[in-house]
Amino acid sequence: MNKKIYYWSPFFSNIATTKAVINSVISLKKFSKEYDPVIIDVFGEWESEKDLLIKNEIKIIKLELDNFFKEKKIHGYFKSRYYQIKIFILAFLPLIRLIKKNRPDFLILHLVTSLPLLLNFLFNFKSKVILRISGLPKLNIVRNFFWKIVFKKINIVTTPTKATTIYLKKEFNLKNIHLLRDPILNVAEIKIKKYYKDNNSNKFIAIGRLTKQKNFLFLLRCFKIIINNNPKTYLTILGEGEDYDELKNFIETNNLNKNIFLEGFQKNIYNYLVSSNAFILSSLWEDPGFVLVEAAYSNTLIISSNCQNGPNEILENGKNGFLFENNKENSFLQKFKELNETSEKNINLMKLNAKKMSKKYSLYNHYKSLIKIIDYNQTLY
Numbered sequence: 001m002n003k004k005i006y007y008w009s010p011f012f013s014n015i016a017t018t019k020a021v022i023n024s025v026i027s028l029k030k031f032s033k034e035y036d037p038v039i040i041d042v043f044g045e046w047e048s049e050k051d052l053l054i055k056n057e058i059k060i061i062k063l064e065l066d067n068f069f070k071e072k073k074i075h076g077y078f079k080s081r082y083y084q085i086k087i088f089i090l091a092f093l094p095l096i097r098l099i100k101k102n103r104p105d106f107l108i109l110h111l112v113t114s115l116p117l118l119l120n121f122l123f124n125f126k127s128k129v130i131l132r133i134s135g136l137p138k139l140n141i142v143r144n145f146f147w148k149i150v151f152k153k154i155n156i157v158t159t160p161t162k163a164t165t166i167y168l169k170k171e172f173n174l175k176n177i178h179l180l181r182d183p184i185l186n187v188a189e190i191k192i193k194k195y196y197k198d199n200n201s202n203k204f205i206a207i208g209r210l211t212k213q214k215n216f217l218f219l220l221r222c223f224k225i226i227i228n229n230n231p232k233t234y235l236t237i238l239g240e241g242e243d244y245d246e247l248k249n250f251i252e253t254n255n256l257n258k259n260i261f262l263e264g265f266q267k268n269i270y271n272y273l274v275s276s277n278a279f280i281l282s283s284l285w286e287d288p289g290f291v292l293v294e295a296a297y298s299n300t301l302i303i304s305s306n307c308q309n310g311p312n313e314i315l316e317n318g319k320n321g322f323l324f325e326n327n328k329e330n331s332f333l334q335k336f337k338e339l340n341e342t343s344e345k346n347i348n349l350m351k352l353n354a355k356k357m358s359k360k361y362s363l364y365n366h367y368k369s370l371i372k373i374i375d376y377n378q379t380l381y
Helices: 016-031 045-055 077-090 093-104 114-123 141-153 161-171 185-194 216-229 244-253 270-274 289-296 310-316 331-341 344-361 363-378
Strands: 005-010 035-041 059-062 106-109 129-133 156-159 177-179 202-207 233-238 261-264 278-281 302-304 322-324
Touching: 005 016, 016 035, 016 289, 016 363, 035 045, 059 161, 059 331, 077 093, 077 114, 077 363, 093 114, 106 114, 106 363, 114 141, 141 161, 156 161, 156 310, 156 363, 161 177, 161 310, 177 363, 202 216, 202 270, 216 233, 216 244, 216 331, 244 261, 261 278, 270 289, 278 289, 289 302, 289 310, 302 310, 310 322, 310 344, 322 331, 344 363
Parallel strands: 005 035, 005 106, 035 059, 106 129, 129 156, 156 177, 202 233, 202 278, 233 261, 278 302, 302 322
Antiparallel strands: none
């Protein structure tokens, strides 16, 4: 009988973690006959991925809380916190019943993890718990206290970057923490996407949620200066989020409508990547930055902020792309100038190095690492 792995990852908007969960499940289904992966649907949030789930024959178990959540996609800090509290209260008993009835061998926890972590601490589930730290965590007093308690009952902790692994290992004196790179690249899926290359103009692309983290207003200020010096420079930003009105207002106020475009969330980003001179990541923090990996695999040059924790790891301190000081306008403009002065030979070498690095984030490499971590820890318990 196959071992059951249940994924817990309730989400409120289009985020990279959703893709990571789906690709992790696909990797297990594709490369293993020993494990049976299932996603827990808390309030109907996975309905938005229905076509992809059906296509890949991914199993879903519903907690049947759909009627309590009229909105499936939300934005904003306070609204998301309200939803998290609501999930904590309404899913408390249904999740206990589900785990006790179905007895999965492993629970992999991605988002809104406080509820399953607390239940595991209180009820000593037979399931082995794997906590996935999806990004660089902000350790406020409450989270720090809570984690120190519940970590005692967690079997495995995984993180997406070496830097975060080292940081958490030191902070909590963890012995069961492992680097597990996200399964960002589904190579078979990428190959069937239709995309074309357009080199007709001086285009640049930025992709991500329109939030404070992505720091797009900083990027617009920089491009205002660049466009003033070269009016035939263009920037497209893909994504949706609470900062949309602020960004749109900046573009209109500064008469940048003909040069800077907000094109919303796009499922197929490869048209944009391969048709751009460079992909720009302006984030205040990333861990590791999914689109960095996708851009690298697409042979698109990368300009990135040297923020914690992922970009430097992926770009290998500037070997695989241009790194500028986080949130520093002069540093960004200097790197942009360097890009225009760098030889085609050196640009192509950066692209090649980045593509080699990106392959560490394939489905198969994720699968190998995940199974190795599970098998190793099974010998400890």
